[in-house]
Amino acid sequence: MKPPIVFSLLALLLIGLVAYNGLNRQPPITAITEATAAYPPGREPMTLPQDYRDTFALYVTVDRPDAITRKIYISPAAVEALSAGEDLPERTQIVVEAYDAARDSAGNLLRDDQGHFVPGALDPAIHVGELRSTWMIEDLAASSHVGDWNFASFDHDTGARFDEPLSDCFSCHDGASRRDFVFTQPELRRYTQSGTAQYRFCPAPGRIPC
Secondary structure, eight states, X not given: OOHHHHHHHXXXXXXXXXXXXXXXXXXXXXXXXXXXXXXXXXXXXXXXOTTHHHHSEEEEEEEETTTXXXXXXXXXXXXXXXXTTOOOOTTOEEEEEEEEEOBOTTSOBOXXXXXOBOXXXXXXXXXXXXXXXXXXXXXXXXXXXXXXXXXXXXXXTTOOBOOSOOHHHHHHHGGGGGGTTOTTHHHXXXXXXXXXXXXXXXXXXXXXXX
């Protein structure tokens, strides 16, 4: 076979391989991800905010007579909006940590210099409320809306959903309709005005609203 013919055949072979690879090239991973998104925008499942202790505002600590103390955080955009006289914005998140009050070796409750409980062991279930106008009833663990709020619990260490009933969250916060469904709204507004974390003693034990 003459060299020019060999070169022509090789060229045709290369062109064929390029065309074949082009036809069978897979779409970018990002395109596949976008095309197979499981949830409509605004209805993605809630997640535990990462590094909320560093990025969110600790606006109030609440002590209860059953020796439980709670630390409540809120997303920074909410603080900015309230400071400007605006309403809580879309995607506001509130995170609630619950601790057993620490005790000394004799079993007596420990208090700081202001008389507030000293936090002891952290309850692994972290409670989160998130404000979205896009929630549908099927996204909620309740049969009716409570404003635009949804609620979830997460394991503090893993971020996985904590297996517990959430219907009580909705029925409880429904009683705070005059406070945007946030029981600690007065403390939140005082925090946005002063920049100082607030304190509240709630005389009701457990999850009874006060």
